[in-house]
Each structure stands twice: as C-alpha cells, then as structure tokens.
Amino acid sequence: MKYVIGIDLGTSSVKTILVNQRGEVCAEVSKNYPLIQMKSGYSEQDPEEWVGQTVSALSELLSLSRVNPADIEGISYSGQMHGLVLLDDHHQVLRPAILWNDTRTTAQCTAIAEALGEDLLRITKNRPLEGFTLPKILWVKEHEPEIFKKARVFLLPKDYLRFRMTGVICSDFSDAAGTLLLDVAERKWSAEICRQLGIPPEICPPLVESHEFVGTLLPEIAQLTGLRRGTNVFAGGADNACGAVGAGILSPGITLCSIGTSGVILSHEDQKERDFKGKVHFFNHAKAGSFYAMGVTLSAGYSLSWFKETFFQNETFEGLLQGVNEVPPGSGGLLFAPYLFGERTPHADSAIRGSFIGVDAAHRKENFVRAVMEGITFSLHETIRIFRSEGKAIDRIISIGGGAKNQCWLQMQADIFGAEVIKLESEQGPALGAAMLAAFGCGWFASLEECAEQFIRPSSAFYPQSEAVKKYQALFEIYQEIYAKTKGICHAMQSLKMW
Structure with a gap:
C-alpha cells in the first residue's frame, strides 16, 4: 500500500x-x-x-x-x-x-x-x-x-x-x-x-x-x-481552497460550510469573469484553472470557544452543548452577534464588536449556548443570501469543522440555510485536501474529481424542517438589524482608547 x-x-x-x-x-x-x-x-x-x-x-x-x-x-x-x-x-x-x-x-x-x-x-x-x-x-x-x-x-x-x-x-x-x-x-x-x-x-x-x-x-x-x-x-x-478540495467542492452545485476558528461559506466558480462587486471574496481555487467565491465570519467556532473558556472553563464541549437541542429556535428571545474580532462578510469592519440582544432573567446556560450557535450560523447565512441574490442555487451544503460535530448544529444549519446539509463519513478538512493534492500529483488519479470519488464519502444528511425554517426566517431579519444598530456604539467605544 x-x-x-x-x-x-x-x-x-x-x-x-x-x-x-x-x-x-x-x-x-x-x-x-x-x-x-x-x-x-x-x-x-x-x-x-x-x-x-x-x-x-x-x-x-x-x-x-x-x-x-x-x-x-x-x-x-x-x-x-x-x-x-x-x-x-x-x-x-x-x-x-x-x-x-x-x-x-x-x-x-x-x-x-x-x-x-x-x-x-x-x-x-x-x-x-x-x-x-x-x-x-x-x-x-x-x-x-x-x-x-x-x-x-x-x-x-x-x-x-x-x-x-x-x-x-x-x-x-x-x-x-x-x-x-x-x-x-x-x-x-x-x-x-x-x-x-x-x-x-x-x-x-x-x-x-x-x-x-x-x-x-x-x-x-x-x-x-x-x-x-x-x-x-x-x-x-x-x-x-484545500478545505474545499477535501470536501469535494470541485464543480458548481455544492457549497461548503466550514466552521473552524473562523467560518466560511464557499462555492465553486468556473468563470473568471464572475463579478460579485467585492461583496464576497473571489479567489483562485486549488483545482487548476478554477475559482471560488467565499464569505467569512471571523469569529465562528471561536465564539463558542470564547464562551466556554470565559464562563464554563471546566466544562467539556460535550457538556457545554448538553440540553441545547431542547431549547426551541430563537433561544428564548436571545440573539448573539459574533463580532468578537470585528467582521468580514458582509460587514468589513474591524471595529464592530459582539453583543447579546434580549438577555432575560429567565435565560439559562442552554439559551446562551444555543444563541451563540445560532448567531454564528446567521452570520454565515448572510453569505448564502448574497450568493442567492447573485443567481447562485444553494441547495446542497457540505458541512465540515466544529459545526459538523453536533447533530443539533447540523439541523440548525439546514433550517437556517434552507438547504440539505451533508455530514461526511471522515472529515479531515484542509489536511485531507492537501493529501488529495499530493495523491493527484503522484499520479494516483487522473483528476481531483476522480480522487474525491475515492476519498470522500457522505455519512448523513439533514433537511430543512418547515416550522423551524419559518421561525428562523423571521429571526434572521431581526438579526440583520444588529450590525447597523450597534455600529455607532462600538465605534465610539473603540475611539475612547481607554483599554
């Protein structure tokens, strides 16, 4: 071998x-x-x-x-x-x-x-x-x-x-x-x-x-x-680009959702003339001669890590997420904006900062954890909205990274994105993409697509649930107001330079 x-x-x-x-x-x-x-x-x-x-x-x-x-x-x-x-x-x-x-x-x-x-x-x-x-x-x-x-x-x-x-x-x-x-x-x-x-x-x-x-x-x-x-x-x-290769994003029709420290929504592009007018990134792909469009949430998985390390340092991630699936969509009226390092897409703003909106005395740990997960996913959905507004069909999404390690989060992605979300059997992210480039380079396969057929296997799929989709559509419209309504406050705080 x-x-x-x-x-x-x-x-x-x-x-x-x-x-x-x-x-x-x-x-x-x-x-x-x-x-x-x-x-x-x-x-x-x-x-x-x-x-x-x-x-x-x-x-x-x-x-x-x-x-x-x-x-x-x-x-x-x-x-x-x-x-x-x-x-x-x-x-x-x-x-x-x-x-x-x-x-x-x-x-x-x-x-x-x-x-x-x-x-x-x-x-x-x-x-x-x-x-x-x-x-x-x-x-x-x-x-x-x-x-x-x-x-x-x-x-x-x-x-x-x-x-x-x-x-x-x-x-x-x-x-x-x-x-x-x-x-x-x-x-x-x-x-x-x-x-x-x-x-x-x-x-x-x-x-x-x-x-x-x-x-x-x-x-x-x-x-x-x-x-x-x-x-x-x-x-x-x-x-x-390697994460996309490792998830099989090598042709139009499949989109990548990667939730690591940062979060990415990525879609393959064949045409160099494609023009998103700077709303999202447009880069050369690791597949020769092709491109990809990408939106970025700077503090995706990091938001959940930050929450755990700040408030539940001795908790495991499994323990942190326990009970989240029992909280209905909307986290009991709690919204989270994941702007801990500023934001990239669609708000290129290094001074904006995160916030919890709607904190209530009745909220418990599970509400806050679910709100963080929903806020990250809402932020990623802003890129999907941009893609769809430019005529791209986003119906099938491969989810990798931390967001693919929890079934509740996978279902949440399907409901918020309004698309089928697929979990891979063995998900190694960019490292697998790098290995695939080496395998193709060694001549094991005639193309990266052929390599993907051998190396990448789906394990389960999650589909949008109509009632949850309706709730999230309404919540997303409110979420989109957070940036504009907190921008002035955040910029004023940053300008004080008191810390």
Missing part, C-alpha cells in the same frame, strides 16, 4: 495526516504553537515554531503508523492564508510573521483604496481588508523601513514551511490570491499594483499550481522526521 501525507498549517496548530490509496486516514498527529500578541490588534508568530512543530508531528506520525517511509510517495500542504513572512537575501526571516487576524493595518487599507480605487477590484476581485497580505507589506514599509529595505522575497505561511523542508521558494495561485497582489483572472502578480504602491515586484515569489511537484525533502528534514530523502513534495494551497 502506498501513502501520502497532508500537512495543514493552522493558526494555533499544525495537523499532519497519513492517507492510503483508498482514502483512509491511517494516522494523524497535531502540534500546537503560540501566538505573539504584543498589543491590541497585533497577531504574530515565529515561523520557526511552524517548522519545529511540523518536524515533530511528522516524526511522531511515522512512529505511530509504523509505515515504511519508502511507501510514502508524496507530501503536500494547506495553510492559514494572508500571513506575511519576509526573507532577506540569505533567505533568513527578518521579523515575526504577521497573521491573517492582525488588524493593525486600517490606515494602509485606506491608502490602498485611495491609490487604486476600483482598479483594485478589477484586478484582484477583492476589496482591501486588514487581513490581507498587501496592507501588511505596506505597514512594514512605513513602520519598519530598515526591515523592508532588506526584504528580498515574501512568502505565505505554508510556503515558508515548504521552503524550509525543500529549499524551494514559490507560492501557489490559491494562496497568492489572498495577498491582494495577484491579478486573479490573468493568474499573475500585478505589476500595476506594485508600481502604484512602490513595492518591488521581485519580492513576489514564483507561482505554481497547487498540485505541482516542487521538489523533494532536504536531507536534514528527512533525517529529523524519518521520511525518505526522495519523498516528492507538491505545492499545496490556501486552507480554504
């Missing part, structure tokens, strides 16, 4: 999985690493933590599986998007990586919008947001000019990890699309954006397809992990 490895470099941990030719996950190992948060709005990481913990995870993966390294044919990657890693002319890291959830770059986003206007949307298909890479580059240029002068290339997080494992510098189209420097339709770095903003175009890495072979493991990495020196390495993709 032959195997491939999928590596998913997340925000708080790296996950490695070993997958055989039947698509069975034979072993998995995860390792955590810390965030660096020097002040409010800052979020950084030491790239060497990624390397060290990945090496440790791979070593443990081999030990746990007892698979012969000679039978492992390929490795590929998924990674957190938008993060900025700057390297000097010796390919040494110049400063800690600035991550996707860092919000220090509001001024740079304004400058980008003023300099490029609607040309930015024409070229990149996206509007400037604090999470993207380009504002981070401009922030370093403005605030750390000596570091910027030394920069010879920038990389995305998983691209740096792959470079340290192979010695090869490159990026793939799906991750490059999240930088705000890529001409998404023409699939090349934008010389126009670089020129307008004073960015040397040579700091942009070479571009490759996600399934493309880029090299083999360096001898020292092979020795540290126990892997074979000649193990093939393939480029990989952005975490959302």
Whole structure:
C-alpha cells in the first residue's frame, strides 16, 4: 500500500495526516504553537515554531503508523492564508510573521483604496481588508523601513514551511490570491499594483499550481522526521481552497460550510469573469484553472470557544452543548452577534464588536449556548443570501469543522440555510485536501474529481424542517438589524482608547 501525507498549517496548530490509496486516514498527529500578541490588534508568530512543530508531528506520525517511509510517495500542504513572512537575501526571516487576524493595518487599507480605487477590484476581485497580505507589506514599509529595505522575497505561511523542508521558494495561485497582489483572472502578480504602491515586484515569489511537484525533502528534514530523502513534495494551497478540495467542492452545485476558528461559506466558480462587486471574496481555487467565491465570519467556532473558556472553563464541549437541542429556535428571545474580532462578510469592519440582544432573567446556560450557535450560523447565512441574490442555487451544503460535530448544529444549519446539509463519513478538512493534492500529483488519479470519488464519502444528511425554517426566517431579519444598530456604539467605544 502506498501513502501520502497532508500537512495543514493552522493558526494555533499544525495537523499532519497519513492517507492510503483508498482514502483512509491511517494516522494523524497535531502540534500546537503560540501566538505573539504584543498589543491590541497585533497577531504574530515565529515561523520557526511552524517548522519545529511540523518536524515533530511528522516524526511522531511515522512512529505511530509504523509505515515504511519508502511507501510514502508524496507530501503536500494547506495553510492559514494572508500571513506575511519576509526573507532577506540569505533567505533568513527578518521579523515575526504577521497573521491573517492582525488588524493593525486600517490606515494602509485606506491608502490602498485611495491609490487604486476600483482598479483594485478589477484586478484582484477583492476589496482591501486588514487581513490581507498587501496592507501588511505596506505597514512594514512605513513602520519598519530598515526591515523592508532588506526584504528580498515574501512568502505565505505554508510556503515558508515548504521552503524550509525543500529549499524551494514559490507560492501557489490559491494562496497568492489572498495577498491582494495577484491579478486573479490573468493568474499573475500585478505589476500595476506594485508600481502604484512602490513595492518591488521581485519580492513576489514564483507561482505554481497547487498540485505541482516542487521538489523533494532536504536531507536534514528527512533525517529529523524519518521520511525518505526522495519523498516528492507538491505545492499545496490556501486552507480554504484545500478545505474545499477535501470536501469535494470541485464543480458548481455544492457549497461548503466550514466552521473552524473562523467560518466560511464557499462555492465553486468556473468563470473568471464572475463579478460579485467585492461583496464576497473571489479567489483562485486549488483545482487548476478554477475559482471560488467565499464569505467569512471571523469569529465562528471561536465564539463558542470564547464562551466556554470565559464562563464554563471546566466544562467539556460535550457538556457545554448538553440540553441545547431542547431549547426551541430563537433561544428564548436571545440573539448573539459574533463580532468578537470585528467582521468580514458582509460587514468589513474591524471595529464592530459582539453583543447579546434580549438577555432575560429567565435565560439559562442552554439559551446562551444555543444563541451563540445560532448567531454564528446567521452570520454565515448572510453569505448564502448574497450568493442567492447573485443567481447562485444553494441547495446542497457540505458541512465540515466544529459545526459538523453536533447533530443539533447540523439541523440548525439546514433550517437556517434552507438547504440539505451533508455530514461526511471522515472529515479531515484542509489536511485531507492537501493529501488529495499530493495523491493527484503522484499520479494516483487522473483528476481531483476522480480522487474525491475515492476519498470522500457522505455519512448523513439533514433537511430543512418547515416550522423551524419559518421561525428562523423571521429571526434572521431581526438579526440583520444588529450590525447597523450597534455600529455607532462600538465605534465610539473603540475611539475612547481607554483599554
């Protein structure tokens, strides 16, 4: 039996999985690493933590599986998007990586919008947001000019990890699309954006397809992990693109709902001319030559984690969710807006903050927990509303991540989204997508679609319940008023700078 490895470099941990030719996950190992948060709005990481913990995870993966390294044919990657890693002319890291959830770059986003206007949307298909890479580059240029002068290339997080494992510098189209420097339709770095903003175009890495072979493991990495020196390495993709591959979102007609730290509604697109006018993100897919549209809720699963750690720290998630299914839709008149880090879709607002609306003395833990789950799902439904308003049919949704681990939440998604929601038999998210890119790259399958037929199997389906659908439709209309009615308060609180 032959195997491939999928590596998913997340925000708080790296996950490695070993997958055989039947698509069975034979072993998995995860390792955590810390965030660096020097002040409010800052979020950084030491790239060497990624390397060290990945090496440790791979070593443990081999030990746990007892698979012969000679039978492992390929490795590929998924990674957190938008993060900025700057390297000097010796390919040494110049400063800690600035991550996707860092919000220090509001001024740079304004400058980008003023300099490029609607040309930015024409070229990149996206509007400037604090999470993207380009504002981070401009922030370093403005605030750390000596570091910027030394920069010879920038990389995305998983691209740096792959470079340290192979010695090869490159990026793939799906991750490059999240930088705000890529001409998404023409699939090349934008010389126009670089020129307008004073960015040397040579700091942009070479571009490759996600399934493309880029090299083999360096001898020292092979020795540290126990892997074979000649193990093939393939480029990989952005975490959302790989999550889509791992859920079989490879053609129109199926939509992805992924609830992790952040939440995503994602739909496949074939046409590069598709124009959502910046209402949602539009990126290159990990499937060559295709694209995807995506809306993001910044604090999705994180909202539930925050609630647990703040109010029920000693409770397990299973205990936290106990009794939620007995609370009717609407949580007894309680609404939650999940704006703990600001919001992305449809409200690109880094200053908005979350709220509970309608708190009553009769409410108990179960009401609050259900309200958090409903608020997250309402926020994701705003993207589905946008897709439908643009003529997309959203009838069948694959649910992955934390939102797929609880039957009550799966039924809630079906009722709020008004669509069939499918749970997968073995759900490994972006890590499986990375493994599938390696399997396709190794030539096991003629296409990613053929690979998906072998690797991805549905286990259960949830259908909208008419009475719950009606209640949620009415509640959603009220939920949509929360942003406009709390925006002024939140912005005023942020401007006080008292904390």
